[in-house]
Amino acid sequence: MLGLTLLPLSQTAQARSLSEVLKSGKIVIATDPPYKPFFYEEGGKLTGFEVELGEELARRLGVKVEWKYNKFDTLLIGLSQNRYDMVIASHGITPERLRAVDFSAPDYCSGGTILTTTNGPATAAALKGKAIGVAGGTTYSKIASGVQGAQVKTFPSTTAALQALTARKVDAILVDQFFAYEMKDSAHGKMLKVGQRLTTERVGFAIQKGKASLTGAVNPQMKKMTEDGTYLKLSQKYFGRDVRCK
Known part of the structure; x- marks a missing residue:
């Protein structure tokens, strides 16, 4: 830093x-x-x-x-x-x-919220058969594992998970809802969509x-x-x- x-x-x-x-x-x-x-x-x-x-x-x-x-x-x-x-x-x-x-x-x-691309899966149901990115050590790994039919990929940080999403290496990421809205308002915002909040935390x-x-x-x-x-x-x-x- x-x-x-x-x-x-x-x-x-x-x-x-x-x-x-x-x-x-x-x-x-x-x-x-x-x-x-x-x-x-x-x-x-x-x-x-x-x-x-x-x-x-x-x-x-x-x-x-x-x-x-x-x-x-x-x-x-x-x-x-x-x-x-x-x-x-x-x-x-x-x-x-x-x-x-x-x-x-x-x-x-807050709560675990889906952050995806503009045309990506924005609900738990839509994530079936899709790849979800999560940061290791967060509570979102367990939440993502409970999404039926989804493939969970773990990254060293939330930033790394976001990079994977913008590079289309995953279909969505599961993050804190505030982080999701912050990213929607960022330079990446035009290609991102905030989806369903899956938990309250x-x-x-x-x-x-x-x-x-x-x-x-x-x-x-x-x-x-x-x-x-x-x-x-x-x-x-x-x-x-x-x-x-x-």
């Missing part, structure tokens, strides 16, 4: 209690940019909806954020290995993940199990952001609508 400092994994930080985080004056948060509009680079600075939520959360806790970067499918592993205090990377809250880590209350709701910040004091501090601050209009302001800024779970 140009313009961003990539901190090597050898520089680890213990997953700490709330008191330890507050005493140090910083919270170490991991993510995997770019995933616009949630976390991406702009003018050499990390920004995006979840980045701003994370920065505002830290400000309200009275600390600064030290961001670390890693591949999406290794982030929760790194969290369990004490490499950082929290992960903010649009992780869907699933029973499988809840066995490994804890989550904050959802910071938004609650998304939250991941915190290592046993760090109840940290989780207990995050949720009240997120609630306050909703009540005082901060959340809605950020939601309107990045999506033009309220993306809270309702």
